[in-house]
Amino acid sequence: MNASVIGGGSWGTAFxxxxxxxxxxxxxxxxxxxxxxxxxxxxxxxxxxxxIELPGALKASSFEHxxxxxxxxxxxxxxxxxxxxxxxxxxxxxxxxxxxLSLTKGLEPxxxxxxxxxxxxxxxxxxxKKVIVLxxxxxxxEVALDIPTATTIAADDRGLxxxxxxxxxxxxxxxxxxxxxxxxxxxxxxxxxxxxxxxxSDGLGFGDNTKASLITRGLAEMxxxxxxxxxxxxxxxxxxxxxxLIATCTSRHSRNRMAGELIAKGRTPGEAxxxxxxxxxxxxxxxxxxxxxxxxxxxxxxxxxVCAVIYEGKGVRGAVAELMNRAPRPE
Numbered sequence: 001m002n003a004s005v006i007g008g009g010s011w012g013t014a015f016x017x018x019x020x021x022x023x024x025x026x027x028x029x030x031x032x033x034x035x036x037x038x039x040x041x042x043x044x045x046x047x048x049x050x051x052i053e054l055p056g057a058l059k060a061s062s063f064e065h066x067x068x069x070x071x072x073x074x075x076x077x078x079x080x081x082x083x084x085x086x087x088x089x090x091x092x093x094x095x096x097x098x099x100x101l102s103l104t105k106g107l108e109p110x111x112x113x114x115x116x117x118x119x120x121x122x123x124x125x126x127x128x129k130k131v132i133v134l135x136x137x138x139x140x141x142e143v144a145l146d147i148p149t150a151t152t153i154a155a156d157d158r159g160l161x162x163x164x165x166x167x168x169x170x171x172x173x174x175x176x177x178x179x180x181x182x183x184x185x186x187x188x189x190x191x192x193x194x195x196x197x198x199x200x201s202d203g204l205g206f207g208d209n210t211k212a213s214l215i216t217r218g219l220a221e222m223x224x225x226x227x228x229x230x231x232x233x234x235x236x237x238x239x240x241x242x243x244x245l246i247a248t249c250t251s252r253h254s255r256n257r258m259a260g261e262l263i264a265k266g267r268t269p270g271e272a273x274x275x276x277x278x279x280x281x282x283x284x285x286x287x288x289x290x291x292x293x294x295x296x297x298x299x300x301x302x303x304x305x306v307c308a309v310i311y312e313g314k315g316v317r318g319a320v321a322e323l324m325n326r327a328p329r330p331e
Contacts, residue, residue: 001025001167004071006090008035008060010048010140010278011103012077017144019075020058022168027067028060036060048278052144068093073101073164074127076119079279080106080288083115087122096124099160101132105188106285112292114185131155132164133181135188136239137247139254146172152240153177154184176239183231187222187240190289191248192256192282193303194218198249199260200309200316214302215242215249221300225289228296256282263309264316283310301326 001024005016008030019026030036038046039060043053061067068074074094078086083104094100100123102115111118119131136151143149153175155161161177169175178184194214201210222245223236235241248254259280262272269283290307293300305319 001073002067002071003027003073003075004029004066004068004094005075005077006086007031007077007103008039008045008047009077010144012075013045013049013052013054014140014144015075015077015103016058017052017054018168018170018173019073020055022170024073024167026058027071028058029066029068030060030062033062033064036062049140049144063089066093069095071095071098073167074098075101075103076115077103079284080104080115080281081109081284083108084118084122087119091123091127094124094127096127097130098127099130099132099164100127101134101164103134104281105135105192106281107185107189107288107292109284109288112288112295114182114189116181116185130157130160132160133184133188134175135184135244137243139247139251141253143173146170148172148174150174150176150239150243152184152238154179154181154240156181178235178238178240180232180235182229183226183235184240186226186229186231187236187244189285190222190225190303191218191241191245192280193286193289193306194222194245195248195254195256196260196263196280196282196286196306196310197302199254199257199262200264200306200319201260202257203261203264204316204320211249215245218249218302219245221293221298221302225293225296225298225300228298255280259283260306269310282306286310 003019003024003026005012005028008028016026016028116131120128132155138149138151153161165175198214259272286307290303308314309319
């Protein structure tokens with residue numbers, strides 16, 4: 001079995017390591033050839049997870065020179081804002097019968113489409129019917145250290161999901177199958193926005209009451225959108241929903257939580273991302289989530305205030321006041 005992982009960031013690197021240790025011939029396809037060369041020579045990613053020694057069998061390549069045409073599994077681990085553009089490059093070079101796994105947690109900003117829908121439209125047949133999504137509380141920093149982790153695999157084809165489940169199950173990585181691909185993808189996109197709010201709470205010095213309230217009410221608005229779009233409500237109480245939401249809102253590894261904290265302390269969204277040296281997906285997907293909610297007629301007040309802060313420059317304390325002063329209502 002051969003695998004190509006598109007994207008040399010933290011999650012792409014951790015997942016490529018996982019695939020290699022699971023016995024697959026794996027390559028990371030990097031945007032910059034010098035990054036690929038450094039991985040091949042030093043068995044470490046010079047830009048992400050620098051302290052993690054990578055298996056000698058894991059190879060790195062560039063978009064110009066790679067083994068994508070031989071890959072049985074193609075893994076997409078790139079930001080949502082360049083997703084379709086890169087997928088088109090991949091589609092032109094890959095085997096038409098390869099399975100494709102998406103690790104990206106977001107929506108396409110311009111179209112508001114779920115990323116599995118983008119894959120279904122852009123991939124050649126029959127690969128466009130062999131699309132899988134992976135989501136859950138799986139911080140790259142912990143997966144790369146073999147810290148016990150559970151995750152969710154979603155696909156329209158349950159047999160395909162079971163194939164991947166068996167392929168990537170290890171002593172430290174336990175996947176569960178979920179047939180609700182809509183719910184899993186919406187959880188992945190919306191929880192990042194709530195994590196920005198949780199980070200803003202941290203940046204203002206608020207406590208556990210505030211964060212627990214944000215997680216709980218954030219989950220409620222996530223589930224409202226999912227229900228309107230045909231997702232299974234149980235998905236939101238599982239690993240892809242509350243599991244990933246808790247991890248993203250509370251972890252020191254969470255880019256979105258950290259971005260929210262930096263913004264509350266006076267940084268602009270651009271400065272926050274630059275200071276972390278990594279993409280915080282919620283800063284892109286927040287607008288898409290809010291626009292989708294409005295399109296569907298779903299109220300998402302936390303998401304609305306997060307968007308006002310990051311796109312309109314609204315003060316964080318003003319956003320908190322507006323949330324707290326909303327008209328009383330039943331839970």
